[in-house]
Amino acid sequence: MTAPAAAALTALVAVLGLTAARGVHGRRTACTTSDLLVASRGVTPWWNASAIGGEYISAASFLGTAGLVLAYGADMLWLPIAATAGHVLLLALVAAPLRSSGAYTISDFAEWRLGSRAVRHIVTGCVCFIGWFYLLPQYQGAGVTLRVLTGAPAWTGWAVVVAVTLALVLSGGMRSITAVQAVQFWVKLAAVAVPAVALLGMWHMSGGGHGPLGDGIPRFERTTRVHVRTDVTVTVPADVTVTARGRVDGARHHGDPVRLPAGRHTIARGTDVVFPAGTAAPHAEQLPVQDGGTWATPFGRGEEHGLYRTYSAMLGVLLGTMGLPHILMRYYTSPSGSAARRTAAFVPVLLALFYVFPTLYGTLGRIYAPDLLMTGDTDATLLLLPRRMLPGTPGALLTGLITAGAFAAFISTSCGLAVAIGGTLAQCARRTGPAAFRAGVVAALAAPLALLPAIGPQGAAGLVTMALGVSACSLCPLLVLGIWWRGLTPAGAAAGLLTGGGLAITAGLTRLFHTAAPGWPAALLAEPALLIAPTAFATTIAVSLCSLHFSPPSGPRGPSIVDKCVRLLHRIRLA
Known part of the structure; x- marks a missing residue:
């Protein structure tokens, strides 16, 4: 076994041991539905913010961002900026009101706000598709990591993530994974920061005269x-x-x-x-061939419909962050609305600190890993750079540290998604207690496994952007209008969810299984948010206005729910 492979396996064992140790306390104390779904609403703002950071920094952030910067250059810096800005909007518009609603899940909030079981079921479907799309890159990232570092087949990475997630979530739910996610955020930050500083020092000592922003395209330094x-x-x-x-x-x-x-x-x-x-270096057909100046200039490569693609991706990430079910569910764990607001204020700071480092790896990759541009395996940039720049024991140790951070990313995000989907399915079925929750978790983790063999290799960032697009076109309009507009009706919410969510899910599935024709079809399938999200908002508003005076009576519980919501909105505006 090579030194990097041994270091990677050692790091994996260390991460699994740390994960098990941090989950022990939660497993001992979690026994009620409140423990499983919202950790008894007792998580402090700083601890919760760290857990949200650990949950949000997924395979796309840890591996995919560096790969995108390597392949596409400065254009890709908009994505981490949009992700961080999305949490600012979440702070301003959603976090505190959502916590004050007293709901357990987004589906609970939808029924509480609108008094409609039909809307609840539609929201549940959207939550499931968003979560399943988001789980795909976690599995694929784990498979890529073990394949690149140890030569193991991809399915071993999938098995590790599923097994660890099941062990944590089935035994302790939200209470068990909160401590795990909070600690893993700092593990991930250290895992990217320490090697980045070491590699930058190595690059500087080597002279750096052939830097990544030279006039030519990337070249192989040696045979x-x-x-x-x-x-x-x-x-x-x-x-x-x-x-x-x-x-x-x-x-x-x-x-x-x-x-x-x-x-x-x-x-x-x-x-x-x-x-x-x-x-x-040759480039995979789907990647642009760029010199240093073009690579470093936004919109410089002249990609077909590049302006639309960039702004649509930014909008999808920005709005999609506001509707991610596994992130929103963490705000339900706050003791109060004000605590949720403080939590949301910490999160952009933590994310901004993290996103500095994947950008550096993508930049160094243009010098030391140009072969990834040929194979298209750009998600492996972080994993290969330490070995390329520091052969021997130092490189092996840094590779092990990065492996630890990578699996921390896969596991913490998968745990959050499993809790969000499992809790939503259990509540939608009107089943309470651990048994229903655990059945939902098993369904949440099993569904993406059926898709993985059929879709082939996919970039982690592209898969996560697809999930964010569905969120932006479905749950984001529901949350924003449901909180801030009294005129939202069940018919309007259902129409908006079916229109926006249905179109976005169709585009995502088509993108997974079919190659679109060049031109606008490919651009619209890859980044549909700029077209679909405004359509979803407009449909929701238009149908709500048309049905405002024609909605049938909502039953004995309907008026009290609406009155309670109106009073909450009034208190929010006064605050």
């Missing part, structure tokens, strides 16, 4: 062997002669020289290609 794990089509920027063992452009080679003219080429799975030192 480099690239193993292609899946069939790939690449763009070769300049003529080059390589040594190939495998199938290139349909022809089989056995270690003989192959001339690759500039342009498009296909390389089969399992092929080894050796590039001479100084060769311009």
